Amino acid sequence: MKATFFTIFTLFLFLACKKESSAKLNDWQIISENVQFKDEGNVFHLKSGKFDYTVPMAKLPFKKVILLNASLVGYFTELNSEQNIIGISSPEYVYSKKVQQMISDGKIQNVGNEQKYNLEKIIALKPDVIFTNYIASFENTYDLIKKNGIEIIFLDEYLEQNPLEKLKYLVLFGKLFNREKKAVAHFEIIEKRYDSLKTVAKKSVNKPVVLANEMYGNQWFLPGGKSNLAQFISDANATYINAGSLDSKAIPMSFEEVFAKAQKAEYWVNIGNHVNKKELLQINQNYTKLPVFNDGKLYTVNGREVSKSNDYFESGVVRADLVLKDYIKIFHPELLPNYQLTYLRELK
Structure with a gap:
C-alpha cells in the first residue's frame, strides 16, 4: 500500500514539475523563431537572434528612440508613435509624410548613415534606446554607444520570411512603448484580413x-x-x-x-x-x-x-x-x- 502511495505521489510531483516547467516556457511571447519576450517580475526579457536583453521594467515604456534603419518606421507609424522617434539614420529613405515633416521641423534629427553615423549627435540626444540591424563590422561603434549608457537592441526584421511574423514585431514595439493593446488589436485585424484574402485567392x-x-x-x-x-x-x-x-x-x-x-x-x-x-x-x-x-x-x-x-x-x-x-x-x-x-x- 505504501509503495503504491509513494508511486502515485512521485508521479504527481513529476507531472506537477513538468506542468510548471511547461508553464515557464509558455511565459514567452513568441514573435518568430528569432524573437520572443516575456515579463518576469520587475524585469523584461527579450531574445533577438543571438542577443539576450534584460531591461528593468522601471525603464519601460521607452520614450525616446533612435532608429538606425528606416524599415522600422512602419511599426511606429502604425501605432501613431512617431513622437517617440528623436533621431533616424538615412532619413531620405523614409516615406512617411508625418515623419518627414518632423524631420523638417527639427523634432527628429538626422544621425548620419551606415557609411558614417554622427556619434556625437547620437550621444547628445540621450535616447532611451536605439534599434538597428546588427552589422558585425560596426561592433566598435556599438561598444562606444553602450559605454555612454545607451541601450542598443538589435532587431533583424528583414530576416523574417513569414509576412505575418514580420508584422508581429508590432506587438513587441507595442510592449516597449506602452501601446500593447493597440498593437495586439492591429496585429489581429491585419492577420485576420490576410487570412481572409488567402481564402479569397483560393477561389x-x-x-x-x-x-x-x-x-x-x-x-x-x-x-x-x-x-x-x-x-x-x-x-x-x-x-x-x-x-x-x-x-x-x-x-x-x-x-x-x-x-x-x-x-x-x-x-x-x-x-x-x-x-x-x-x-x-x-x-x-x-x-x-x-x-x-x-x-x-x-x-x-x-x-x-x-x-x-x-x-x-x-x-x-x-x-x-x-x-x-x-x-x-x-x-x-x-x-x-x-x-x-x-x-x-x-x-x-
Whole structure:
C-alpha cells in the first residue's frame, strides 16, 4: 500500500514539475523563431537572434528612440508613435509624410548613415534606446554607444520570411512603448484580413506562373522558395518559378538559368523603380528574349515612392494584408474588381 502511495505521489510531483516547467516556457511571447519576450517580475526579457536583453521594467515604456534603419518606421507609424522617434539614420529613405515633416521641423534629427553615423549627435540626444540591424563590422561603434549608457537592441526584421511574423514585431514595439493593446488589436485585424484574402485567392482555379526581381550587373538575384516574396506569391494562389528552392535568401543566377525557368511565366513582379519597359531594357537588352517581357504583365514596387523612399519597404512591412491584396489583384483581377493597387504599379 505504501509503495503504491509513494508511486502515485512521485508521479504527481513529476507531472506537477513538468506542468510548471511547461508553464515557464509558455511565459514567452513568441514573435518568430528569432524573437520572443516575456515579463518576469520587475524585469523584461527579450531574445533577438543571438542577443539576450534584460531591461528593468522601471525603464519601460521607452520614450525616446533612435532608429538606425528606416524599415522600422512602419511599426511606429502604425501605432501613431512617431513622437517617440528623436533621431533616424538615412532619413531620405523614409516615406512617411508625418515623419518627414518632423524631420523638417527639427523634432527628429538626422544621425548620419551606415557609411558614417554622427556619434556625437547620437550621444547628445540621450535616447532611451536605439534599434538597428546588427552589422558585425560596426561592433566598435556599438561598444562606444553602450559605454555612454545607451541601450542598443538589435532587431533583424528583414530576416523574417513569414509576412505575418514580420508584422508581429508590432506587438513587441507595442510592449516597449506602452501601446500593447493597440498593437495586439492591429496585429489581429491585419492577420485576420490576410487570412481572409488567402481564402479569397483560393477561389481561382488558375495559378499563373510568376517571375520575380531583375538583374544587377551579370547576376539575377532570384528570391528563394522560402523567401518572403515566395510566401506572398503562394498565398496569392500563384506559382512561383523558384518555389522548389529551399533557400530563404535571393539566389544569384545567370540570365540563362532564369530564362530556362521562366519560359511559362505570365507575370513578372517586384521589378525595380523603372518608369517604363523601355527604361528597363536600358539595363539589359536580354529581357526581350523573355516571353513574359513580350506577352506577359510586368509590375514594379514603386506604386508609392518619393525620391529615394519607397513605402513597400516601410508601411508594407506592417500592412502585409495590403501587399497580399496587391498580388491577388495582379494574378486574379476578377476576384477584386474594385480594388486599386497600393504598393505595386504596372510597367508598360
